[in-house]
Amino acid sequence: MMPPVKLVRLVGANAWRNRRQFVLSAIGIIAGIAAFVFFLSLALRARSVILEAFPLERVEVVAPRASVLGMNMTKPIDDAMVKAMRARPEVTRAVPRMALMFPATGEGWFEGNRLAFELGGFADGIDPSFIDNPEDAALFRDWESPEARAAQKPCGPAPEYACPSPDTYYCKVADGRCHHRVPVLISPTLIELYNAQFAPSHGLPVIDGTLKKLILERGGLGAMWIYIGLGDTMVSGSNTNLKAPPRKVQGVLIGLSDKAMPLGMTVPIQYVRRWNREFAGEKAAANYSSVEVMLRDQDDVAPFAQWLKEDLSLELKDSLGEDFANVVFFITLLFMVISAVIVTISAINIAHNFFMQVSERRREIGLLRALGATRGDIRGLFLVEAALIGIVGGGLGIAVAYAGGLAADWAADKWVPNFAFRPDSFFDFHPIILACGLGFAVVFCVIGGLLPARKAARMEPARALSDR
Numbered sequence: 001m002m003p004p005v006k007l008v009r010l011v012g013a014n015a016w017r018n019r020r021q022f023v024l025s026a027i028g029i030i031a032g033i034a035a036f037v038f039f040l041s042l043a044l045r046a047r048s049v050i051l052e053a054f055p056l057e058r059v060e061v062v063a064p065r066a067s068v069l070g071m072n073m074t075k076p077i078d079d080a081m082v083k084a085m086r087a088r089p090e091v092t093r094a095v096p097r098m099a100l101m102f103p104a105t106g107e108g109w110f111e112g113n114r115l116a117f118e119l120g121g122f123a124d125g126i127d128p129s130f131i132d133n134p135e136d137a138a139l140f141r142d143w144e145s146p147e148a149r150a151a152q153k154p155c156g157p158a159p160e161y162a163c164p165s166p167d168t169y170y171c172k173v174a175d176g177r178c179h180h181r182v183p184v185l186i187s188p189t190l191i192e193l194y195n196a197q198f199a200p201s202h203g204l205p206v207i208d209g210t211l212k213k214l215i216l217e218r219g220g221l222g223a224m225w226i227y228i229g230l231g232d233t234m235v236s237g238s239n240t241n242l243k244a245p246p247r248k249v250q251g252v253l254i255g256l257s258d259k260a261m262p263l264g265m266t267v268p269i270q271y272v273r274r275w276n277r278e279f280a281g282e283k284a285a286a287n288y289s290s291v292e293v294m295l296r297d298q299d300d301v302a303p304f305a306q307w308l309k310e311d312l313s314l315e316l317k318d319s320l321g322e323d324f325a326n327v328v329f330f331i332t333l334l335f336m337v338i339s340a341v342i343v344t345i346s347a348i349n350i351a352h353n354f355f356m357q358v359s360e361r362r363r364e365i366g367l368l369r370a371l372g373a374t375r376g377d378i379r380g381l382f383l384v385e386a387a388l389i390g391i392v393g394g395g396l397g398i399a400v401a402y403a404g405g406l407a408a409d410w411a412a413d414k415w416v417p418n419f420a421f422r423p424d425s426f427f428d429f430h431p432i433i434l435a436c437g438l439g440f441a442v443v444f445c446v447i448g449g450l451l452p453a454r455k456a457a458r459m460e461p462a463r464a465l466s467d468r
Helices: 004-017 019-053 079-086 146-150 188-202 211-217 269-280 282-286 298-312 320-360 362-370 375-415 431-457 461-466
Strands: 058-062 091-099 104-110 113-118 123-126 169-172 177-180 182-186 225-230 247-256 265-268 290-295
Touching: 019 320, 019 375, 019 431, 058 298, 079 091, 079 290, 079 298, 091 269, 123 269, 225 269, 265 269, 269 282, 290 298, 320 375, 320 431, 362 375, 375 431
Parallel strands: 123 265, 182 247
Antiparallel strands: 058 290, 091 123, 091 290, 104 113, 104 225, 169 177, 182 265, 225 247
């Protein structure tokens, strides 16, 4: 049997001597592996961005909308339904959300610009226990509970009656007490949309970095408060059925959270419950608009959805994340098929080239056999040469894909405008993808060289040396 060192040396000499055929055989492998690595890295980054914005194992349960003669007959979600969801084996957490069921407005100032916006339909409440970030959780709680109200201090215009922490407390003239501003969370989605659309068109600064950094730069929480006009509206005539006269409270923006509603603001559910009871009645304070459910795994979505439909007559809210992920999957699959076709054609081309080389090198093969090389040595010689083509072609293909990714990122930074959820790079060249690309190149090349290697190994020495 030929020693490995001599085999490698012989393979290198043959590759250099037949470098033209070597290069032609490697071109297809380079193209196929470059396409494979490029598109798989692009798909991996797209999927990670989608799952970060829309986690597939986190679903929102809603009641199917129904109406009869213009009357809303949608089935309400109550505490009994939430309890049934929590008892399901697929569920790790179920947190109800309560929407603001009456008109409201928001008003604040940012960079000297007055911002006024409608909150009816764009505000809801969740339980403070749903907030995982300890820094936000310390502020995101019910500051109007009976215990908190008992601890409120009196206040007034005199300096000695000023509220102790003006960043978070304000003096409510109606009762002469210091009230904590309503803690408000907003979604990173809203910041992305602000940066991509609102800020450029209104000449406002882009929020670069964390919201905490922005809050500190603008003077702390005391500079991030807003008026919340309960029962107020910018839509004429839409607040005629209120059960209480409009009034204003103050809120303060404390941070970002993926638990906040995507387009709007989220406050502790206790505030929304009290406000709904005051302005819309007891029924509005007893029913939930939706339930945020965390499942053990995204594979549990289908059985959980089926149970919801059959037992509770509820459904899952349409998931943009799932739709986007499916689109990315099918596009990725298409490009993977194209890459596989390219590599397969390259393997066939390698087989063709090696068959030609077997015919051209028959005297060399005969001489090696006459000098003691076994059939296994000859077979190994051709297969190692094929593997070398795979290693070189796969490595160059990976380099081409990486260079293409850098070029695409550069072009995007130069010509593509900013948009929501835009990543720093559109590609994730994970080591597993690179290893798979190189491995596929070697495997396909070896497969392409199997038949020619078998033919060369079966060649008789005497006949090979006598053929002219």
